[in-house]
Amino acid sequence: MxxxxxxxxxxxxxxxxxxxxxxxxxxxxxxxxxxxxxxxxxxxxxxxxxxxxxxxxxxxxxxxxxxxxxxxxxxxxxxxxxxxxxxxxxxxxxxxxxxxxxxxxxxxxxxxxxxxxxQLLEQLQHIAFYDPLTQLPNRALFDDRLQQSLARARREQGMLALCFVDLDKFKQVNDLYGHAAGDLYLQTVAERLLYSVRETDTVARLGGDEFVIVMDAVTDRSAVLSALQNLLTELQQPFLFEQHSLQLSASIGIALFPQHGQDHSSLLAAADRAMYKAKQAGGNQLCTATDLPHRVGKNYG
Incomplete structure (x- = not known):
């Protein structure tokens, strides 16, 4: 009382x-x-x-x-x-x-x-750090995640992989079938990217048809290439839009820390250059920052 x-x-x-x-x-x-x-x-x-x-x-x-x-x-x-x-x-x-x-x-x-x-603060934070279409981390959150991964890799003297993913012929899908098809294309890619990587990895959308993957604490390059080859195979599976079966493919550039870049900017630039090499070679393939493209399946250019 x-x-x-x-x-x-x-x-x-x-x-x-x-x-x-x-x-x-x-x-x-x-x-x-x-x-x-x-x-x-x-x-x-x-x-x-x-x-x-x-x-x-x-x-x-x-x-x-x-x-x-x-x-x-x-x-x-x-x-x-x-x-x-x-x-x-x-x-x-x-x-x-x-x-x-x-x-x-x-x-x-x-x-x-x-x-x-x-709750309002969480909603505002989500708007600030996540892409509204795919619900993936946006550029701002990606930058933060990559900085954290680099700091951890330096501290533990480990390795990480940064993968730059650019979709092949995305503009043609938009032009032929409209923006609704393009949006579904991006959402489908986002789901497949998330499905193909570990929970500890970060998948983000930089904008347009550009995605990035931060593969934290990787042990060797062959494991990275194997995972990304599986990703390319997964991306090749067609998806349906209004009874149209649309084909997916992507060009992926890979840069490894510390071999191909020591910081955020140099690593992203290396992965971007490797992605363009893959795209110039016909698309639908991988390319590391120092190697020739690794072809997987049919080229879509």
Missing amino acids: PSPSLASLSDYIDQLLEAICVVDAHGHFLYLSSGCERIFGYKSTEMVGRPMIELVHPEDRERTLLAASEIMAGDQKIDFENRYIRKDGQIAYIQWSARWSEDQNVRVAVARDITKHK
């Missing part, structure tokens, strides 16, 4: 959109304003006496307990964020301000539900 002093304030506190929570030294709820029901879905009577940590998202419990111990040691927390599991099973993103009351031996906190703000 709340103390008389807390109860006397409840009529005023319950009008707040934020929730007021009081937790004892053992981490159990002593008092909650009605705002808690709006945020967590539980009535205050369902929460009083329960350990606070039970409602915290499992992934956030360790750092939440650390923050609680720091508050009890006298460190006031402002704008601490974590996630809670609501009564309906949904995740609520909460922003806290909390301090320790030494005279009453309790932790007093104000909770604000920032779930909608977080």
